[in-house]
Amino acid sequence: DGARHWPPGEVSRIPYWLYSDPEVYRRELERIFYGPHWCYVALDAEIPNPGDFKRSVVGERQVIATRLEDGAVAVVENRCAHRGVRFCQREHGTATEFVCPYHQWVYAPTGELMGVPFRRGVKGQGGMPADFDPKANGLRRLEVARRNGLVFASFDPAVPSFEDYLGPLMLQYYDRTYDGRPLKLLGYSRQRIPANWKLMMENIKDPYHAGLLHVFFVTFGLFRADQKSAVEMDPAGRHGVLVSRKGDKVLNDVTQDMRQFQENLQLQDPRILDVVHEWPGEATVVMQTLFPSVILQQQVNSMSTRHIRPRGPGCFDFVWTHFGYADDDEEMTRRRLRQANLFGPAGYVSADDGEVIEMSQQGISSDPEARAVVEMGGRGTGNADHMVTETAIRAMYRYYREVMGL
Amino acid sequence: DGARHWPPGEVSRIPYWLYSDPEVYRRELERIFYGPHWCYVALDAEIPNPGDFKRSVVGERQVIATRLEDGAVAVVENRCAHRGVRFCQREHGTATEFVCPYHQWVYAPTGELMGVPFRRGVKGQGGMPADFDPKANGLRRLEVARRNGLVFASFDPAVPSFEDYLGPLMLQYYDRTYDGRPLKLLGYSRQRIPANWKLMMENIKDPYHAGLLHVFFVTFGLFRADQKSAVEMDPAGRHGVLVSRKGDKVLNDVTQDMRQFQENLQLQDPRILDVVHEWPGEATVVMQTLFPSVILQQQVNSMSTRHIRPRGPGCFDFVWTHFGYADDDEEMTRRRLRQANLFGPAGYVSADDGEVIEMSQQGISSDPEARAVVEMGGRGTGNADHMVTETAIRAMYRYYREVMGL
Amino acid sequence: DGARHWPPGEVSRIPYWLYSDPEVYRRELERIFYGPHWCYVALDAEIPNPGDFKRSVVGERQVIATRLEDGAVAVVENRCAHRGVRFCQREHGTATEFVCPYHQWVYAPTGELMGVPFRRGVKGQGGMPADFDPKANGLRRLEVARRNGLVFASFDPAVPSFEDYLGPLMLQYYDRTYDGRPLKLLGYSRQRIPANWKLMMENIKDPYHAGLLHVFFVTFGLFRADQKSAVEMDPAGRHGVLVSRKGDKVLNDVTQDMRQFQENLQLQDPRILDVVHEWPGEATVVMQTLFPSVILQQQVNSMSTRHIRPRGPGCFDFVWTHFGYADDDEEMTRRRLRQANLFGPAGYVSADDGEVIEMSQQGISSDPEARAVVEMGGRGTGNADHMVTETAIRAMYRYYREVMGL
Amino acid sequence: MIATLTPELRFEVADLYADYAECLDEQRFADWPDFFTEDCVYKIIPRENFERGLPLCTVWAESRGMLKDRVTGITETMMYMPRTCRHIVSAPRIHALGADGSIGVRANYLVVQILADEPARVFQVGRYLDTLVRSDGVLRFREKLCVFDDVLIDNSLIYPV
């Protein structure tokens, strides 16, 4: 019916049925999360040694990423080839094989079926048919890409190379933080957010909100709309990066537009803002969205991956993995952990985002026929050298419409 | 399939798929709650002064009702025109404008878009397109009707006047309690009832149950099937009123039919029944259903609005606003509060209703192909001057079939 | 679409959309649970005396089984013929009639409508139409079958006799435990399992898992893949029985295939394994699945019915009724109660099953297009005289496809 | 006479709160009014009303007689689905010893409710704002306010909290 209309080519109006329709969501899983895209799975540092594994998620499917003897990583679906059991129930561990508890079929970390109890029967009775082919009955194995400490996977054998998937510009930003130095795992935060997963992607692609919603940021100069900054994308428009730098706590005509600016706030213990300049160039914030599953955060000295795990059209889990570099000294680690107070479910700025997208879903889901107006910075989808734009959101939907056939 | 058959014109058989089918429910929202009907929103007394606002609900959409400078009330949808945020999260308050937290778009209580931060860009960069028209990007504003202390709203600009909507007979009953005297807010009760919203409408349109289910009522003479009483409706059949009067605790052939009648019960502290006669005429109970969203309760000295807020086909929230008149003395207020023990989620009689309609939904939802038999008082839909009838339920479904195209 | 393909005749591949599709589930209710099948309802011993009743469930519909004066059992749906109230809210009790609380319509335990308050009106006003026929407005009454202590019911008047439904072979196994001796109720266990109901049927029809998953069984010799045993079915393939016997705790080439075998475990207090041989023949385990609703358990000296109560495609309640024989002495009762530690939600072996089928549902539901490989013991559906087979699962799906038209 | 905050008093108060919860959870409603004085005040009130100064209560009793009437309602007149409740009450905090011998006590409570065929659900959380006095040698509630945080009641509130 009329509720499902979306004029061809339009990306500055986003219809709200995209955020709650079960059929749209089903197609997103199929074409986006299980299609020719790289989804984030793990850090190399989480599974350093052969046999180390981590349970992760691609779309709604659980997968297991295991370090192999040769240092490569295998990713397989956590679903027994026999009768479907999600056999691995540990979050992480070390294993040379996986045994399904139901009938103890045994799999190598690569998914190869290694053993079927009583395959040949017992005392000449029963067993699998003579033509049963273990090779055809392993676990579903995913494509794997690794680059400088992160592991990605895809269900689609036709997925392009990771480098082609990102494109040269995005790769350059990627390599800035992931420069080949080994990472050190600091820990996890896990949220369940009652909102459509795309709202989180939009949030991170949206520099317009950063200087307005995040009073803490603005008040203490970590982000301001008048700082030199940039919004850049891959040619397809699916990935994006926001780049900016710390500012000062000054009043000018920009703060006039920021109603929540709190002039008189002082930190009692300012160690949380004890920032050191760490990477080449002037940028102090580089937030990268890798469509569709992950946000790579570098804000001052805090780094994390933020993993999107969709759970139906109105919900996703958001898993933060914080880390530093393996050679950080104790002070640097402490600094990163301290700054972690800004992020995650209780973060001085990130809590704002989780809350506001839940509030978005509330407003959106009761009006599927209405639509968002995404016109800040015009109606185009090009790069910008400022923060006053929603271009990266529009660009994502340009790509989205194409892949979704909408 | 066969499960969805309903012979044309039939209103003495109600098919049970009406109470659980998601598509029927979706159409109810569209044609009934968002159609040309007046939905209850607030008491004037809740927002007495300019800028006072109250968050309310029409169908599944949240709205905000605000007192304007000129004494009128504006009702707008609580959904930011930019990207959909349910921006107002306070239950009530006082404000001269509403600021969406995401990007601080500012709205007047009338919904007019007053400000868009960085609309003209920052340092010449970004900003909204030159042709961006704030007038076309305000909040959705609803039609508003007020009469003698109550505020109603409609999403449909083609809604008839409130007076025409009620019709002269219903208006007369309405004006009996809402006679122009200012009201005084006493407080709220809020229930979530796991049942289809129509079951609550049926319940209040059903005098047949009152003398049977409500043992407390019957036992203490507050309601009896043999009292002089009436069931009346507007011409369309959608609204209705039950009128009755207190009786005595006597045994006769009517109580014979009331198996639950408890002859020997005595109140230890009868102050709960310290009733004074308050309105002209002999009626002590006037229960009015204003389709589709509210029940106006006057029972002895207790008054409340009972607001239906549907939440899917199998659930609704039921919000009670209790009040008296502004000029009540302390004793009268105390009397109303005492009698409130009869009503609400713990009410001696109202708890029965909440429970029984949950039990109805339980029985109904597992048998969508079965149907109710609504034949008490015949199969017609006319007014009655007694309580032994389900005519008002039939009348409501006559109108319902018409508006729903079923 | 492609996700819903299932090659005709195939039963050694089970598509996973069978376990989560709402439309498939709806049809299962209609054709299987409400079709010409006998569903378990009660033990005779739960309602020994006239008027004793028990609330039970067939499919998703609640029913009430009441002992009549003549010793027969009547089963009626727990849904008022008037406006659908689930009127009986007690789990069990004794009653000569059922009164719906809403308007106090009165029903006999057979469902006959005995009374309608104010049917003739009050003081000449109102009441039911003259042609209102109480006989046509009773409760829906189900067909009933009883045999040796168990009570079954069917919504379909065309259901075959219970004896024909089981067939001679299944009946023989049935009569082995239910041999006409009165039973003694010992108590209930109730679980809610977040999995499709068919997974529980598969579980009990699957001897392959018993010697692998259940380490406790295997370790203490209660079940081993190398014991003499049998899998047998009725001609239709819907019912089945697993027969086996206790073994010893020995190591051989079979235990080699059982990776979880715990050689060194000893019980500190072995009274739980104080088993006596109780029935003719050598079998110590006879597990019978009566499609679609019940599992009749006899394992060592523990007996129970396990009642499947589906609640949507992804969930069912599993109600265990434990019992002995009426003439058990105290020691025997104590033995049965002690062995009950093996079963139910905390059972040393049954907890495994509940957990593994939840894990199955997890794996299955995220991949509706994938399928199970059910090839142990070949691809046929005949009886087997060993445990190394999934034949009874295949046989069930042969019947299932037929009745479901899939 | 002002009470003294002895260990014995603390234990007596703690035992009282345990006994009160047990009385309700075991559905011995006939015993419930006896925890109160004759002229007691008992209120169950939403935090919303309480904090906004709105007087409406979900349940309001002005005497032990009214509590007995409530028990009559529960056991004789009201129609409701069977349920069980379980109170988990934090350690009562004695915060005031009045000149009239009264004892001011506060405690947090949580009530879990179970309906037939349903999982346990948190039914209500809130706090008790109580005044105890000794009458006939026994501590009783002269005032018991149950201020509940919940914005919605799960259909009906049948049993006292």
Add this chain to the structure above:
Amino acid sequence: MIATLTPELRFEVADLYADYAECLDEQRFADWPDFFTEDCVYKIIPRENFERGLPLCTVWAESRGMLKDRVTGITETMMYMPRTCRHIVSAPRIHALGADGSIGVRANYLVVQILADEPARVFQVGRYLDTLVRSDGVLRFREKLCVFDDVLIDNSLIYPV
């Protein structure tokens, strides 16, 4: 010899219940049987069976040996999804001091359970009906009945309560 209800006894009982809960919540199951006497009785039983006089228990142990076997089950033989539990136990109420030195105690409990990738859920509520005795100078459970109100168990009951 009848125990005396001293403050020390109250504190000892309170500490025992806290330690018991901690033992389970921290999954130190090997230590769990030591809270019981050699000849203990431990039952987890649905309120339904308990109130109807039906003897079936969800878990029934007649000795400390059986508790140890239960630990073996939990740690060696049973297959189940990983979980954590958290007990919230109300203040134990000492209600009887037996002629044999036994101490009758009751307490309400609530167990919250968390499975992987799932929000916390109320897993069980009920009450402990316990008898303590002093053995080797330490208070231990001679009998512990966990009567749970829930009509449904959320799939499996793996860990003791």
Add this chain to the structure above:
Amino acid sequence: MIATLTPELRFEVADLYADYAECLDEQRFADWPDFFTEDCVYKIIPRENFERGLPLCTVWAESRGMLKDRVTGITETMMYMPRTCRHIVSAPRIHALGADGSIGVRANYLVVQILADEPARVFQVGRYLDTLVRSDGVLRFREKLCVFDDVLIDNSLIYPV
């Protein structure tokens, strides 16, 4: 000087935990830092990180100043939906009396959270691992670790626990 485990100390600790919960539940956040020493450590940390030895906390404060900054965040800078919380805390278990006069205390906690138009939900369960010291005559937290069992946070954690 090592503290002595007197009844008075037990009562003082019990009262402190009740007052702490009340301060948070009544949203008197300005008073909250005062429950801590100047050089306190306050952590809210997932059990997952805690047990794996991963240092990341959900909230980590290294001084009373940082607690005050957290209050500033809650009251001045952070944007979140209105909510109420209710703590149910088990009886605190005093498990250590340090040579420096510190007192080691553990307690289980449960926090129920309520959002507008939503039923109450279990928001967090876990345990407090605390160290108290006497400063200015008052017991305060020198260290308070809130180790929560939940694997998922229900969107945001705004208020302290």
